[in-house]
Amino acid sequence: MFDLLAQISGDIGQGLTAALGCLGAALGVGFVGTRAVEAVGRNPGASGKILVQSIIGMALSEAVAFYALFLY
Numbered sequence: 503m504f505d506l507l508a509q510i511s512g513d514i515g516q517g518l519t520a521a522l523g524c525l526g527a528a529l530g531v532g533f534v535g536t537r538a539v540e541a542v543g544r545n546p547g548a549s550g551k552i553l554v555q556s557i558i559g560m561a562l563s564e565a566v567a568f569y570a571l572f573l574y
Contacts, residue, residue: 523570530563 538556542549 520570524567527563527565527567527570530566531560534559534563 534556538552541552545552
């Protein structure tokens with residue numbers, strides 16, 4: 503009985519950890535996208551440089567989701 507409860511609580515903990523990691527990554531990508539759109543709105547001439555920096559920022563944020571999914 504206790505072994506089953508320990509296994510279930512471990513599975514729930516791993517799922518919760520992965521879910522929170524993915525939630526953090528989604529929020530990070532959203533914040534990067536929002537700030538990139540605001541920056542292009544302020545300075546449309548720099549849209550190419552802003553695009554490159556925002557893609558790098560989004561990729562780094564998405565890496566957190568992969569770590570959360572594959573490490574737990």
